[in-house]
Amino acid sequence: MRENYFQSETLLVGKGLPSAGPWTPASVAAQGASLLDEEVSLPVAVLSEAALRHNLSWMRRFTEAYGCQLAPHGKTTMSPALFQMQLDAGAWGITLATAPQTVAAYEHGVRRVLLANQLVGKGNFELIANLQAADAGFWFACVVDSADNVAALGRHFHARGQQIKVLLEIGAAGGRTGVRDDAQAHAVLDEISRWPDAVALVGVEVYEGVAKDEAGVRAVLQRSLAQWQAIHATGGFAQLPAILTGAGSAWFDVVAEELSPLAGNTDAQVVLRPGCYLTHDVGIYRQAARRIHASNPVAREMGSSLRPALRLWAYVQSLPESGKAIIALGKRDAAFDAGFPVPALHHRPGNAVPVNAPAHWQISAMMDQHAFLDVRDGDDLRVGDLLCFDISHPCLTFDKWRHLLVVDDAHRVIGAVSTQF
């Protein structure tokens, strides 16, 4: 296992660094800046190494218990160092959302990519065809739900003398992408069969996360399993084992349960694709974890749960009037679409350690570079105090940062990871 995920020699630029750069993950680790001693410019996004390693181990145990493989959705972090940690912790591959994300992952060493979207458009076809042309060892598959798209893929990859691997995407009525019924599925499968040299059907894919409720999630998973079995029964897959894959970050337990009938089938490969488990949060995914621990026997037996690994530190910027603190943390720094950041710790420069933030400190609004924190008269809060926030929705927090610092439990910097959005 590589130990220096957080100490590369890549140049770091932008916000959330000590002064007197330039810095690399290696040099920032060597410096060992203390957040509590204000040795880093705030706001900053930090990852807890301990929580990351816990979450990696947790998900490895979970997927192994179900006999599933793991292709974590890399769009969450778009951080090659974290991809490498995930692969070293047993992940089968990395899931991605777009062709440019695939290129970025490939350039940083990822050699198996599952694109959980249709590959659409000539510019994107070319990005993937170029990777395949340059490296026969690069494994790539995308999903399809449209006969038109299959035909476009067929024409393009045939002209390039290449084959593109595809998975049939199953979707729920009222949901997002994916075929809704057998007629649509057959139209796509028929078109695939017209391109035997250029388009290879390697599995079935579903994203269950847009279903309305657990019953809807289970229904679309059962349809996906049945579709896999139907294709398998007619010898429709271009190769075996053939993939059956589902799971965003909220319902991966239900996906494991519903798809596990295939887990012992040597013709099948069941792949789960959660992305947010690595950093978790205290919002939408903590809610999901509570449901999982209440209902999933494997999770219950494991005892521990996922831990929030991604936090933000920011200054109290202004205390202009009663009941209000303005924090130097904005929509430029944190997700705000699934709940605002939640104050966890309060630290006054000069003190040895931070204290827990009172529960009544709550962000009520955010602007581009500021947050409005509701406080009470008499709260001991000063301009220049540090607040540490938990977050909801890691994906839209990661993409606000070109790097995140990695910290130990004493809030000292032990490295950094770059992002490739």
Place this chain on the structure above:
Amino acid sequence: MRENYFQSETLLVGKGLPSAGPWTPASVAAQGASLLDEEVSLPVAVLSEAALRHNLSWMRRFTEAYGCQLAPHGKTTMSPALFQMQLDAGAWGITLATAPQTVAAYEHGVRRVLLANQLVGKGNFELIANLQAADAGFWFACVVDSADNVAALGRHFHARGQQIKVLLEIGAAGGRTGVRDDAQAHAVLDEISRWPDAVALVGVEVYEGVAKDEAGVRAVLQRSLAQWQAIHATGGFAQLPAILTGAGSAWFDVVAEELSPLAGNTDAQVVLRPGCYLTHDVGIYRQAARRIHASNPVAREMGSSLRPALRLWAYVQSLPESGKAIIALGKRDAAFDAGFPVPALHHRPGNAVPVNAPAHWQISAMMDQHAFLDVRDGDDLRVGDLLCFDISHPCLTFDKWRHLLVVDDAHRVIGAVSTQF
């Protein structure tokens, strides 16, 4: 005037580029990729050069008509090439929101920065002190609304043997930062007077944009003007001319009107700070422009209005069910907090030119990497068609991109600008 703003030799990475890179703004300009011929990976963010130049010229004429100077808020774009265009078009300096933004701007040639926030925290003090220590020609001033913060600045810059320039920030009750009344103002001014070597009062600042309505905007501007006059009357400014500055992107006309009594005063320098005028939008800032053109005599006399310069191109990703198109454009690509992107053009590969998108095509929801577009049965739309979107809220669109392509009116790439978030 430099003409090659969009043709630097900086390496471009990430989404929204042609295939077969690496690319720089210069090489991407030389290639001249056509968006309509799908020579770029979508989604992509593009800037219209013609609209940028129009908007630069428009704002120059507006501010000159009022005898004001312009320090455009650079946090909107964080794009050094655009900063340089703004400076070359007569801007007095660049406004920024944070110390790391200041460092990025300095490293790309900006030599006069107005920080429209308090400078808070040791890590941020050091970033600025290091710039000042390295370059006596670098002009920097921040705002203050807290005596505690003034004291912290005084201690730090005194210890470094430096002086920090500050502007007293005026704020509206119920608003964001800034002193609310005379007592708060005096506490800050008293603390400034305790640090004659280290803290220099160079002006008065206000951000009027958080006031509730036009009456509130005018009231806080009038308080700011009165505060400037009161300090000036007692010789309280460390140097003359002393600055009086206001204006976000929505009320800059009212700011110009209210502060113009000082425009002819040689002891005063009135500085406007709009940021979004450069790209404009079809949402919140188009609404503001309509009000401006209805009420402001200078704008009315100029005839033309600001033009939207920032657009996004994306593919139709899936047409899974009646009435719904899934677009490969998500919260990772566009602002969504002040209205969703608005379809402007529809282009089918192979056609010579795009057509206007029907008004009933409207985005109704967005996820990280997808948008849900409401369409009607029978609309002529296919997977793989291109849509061009106007946006609302340029700030939170820019920060989703490490570069934006610059295009001509035929949708050909003529260069690119990097961002430094």
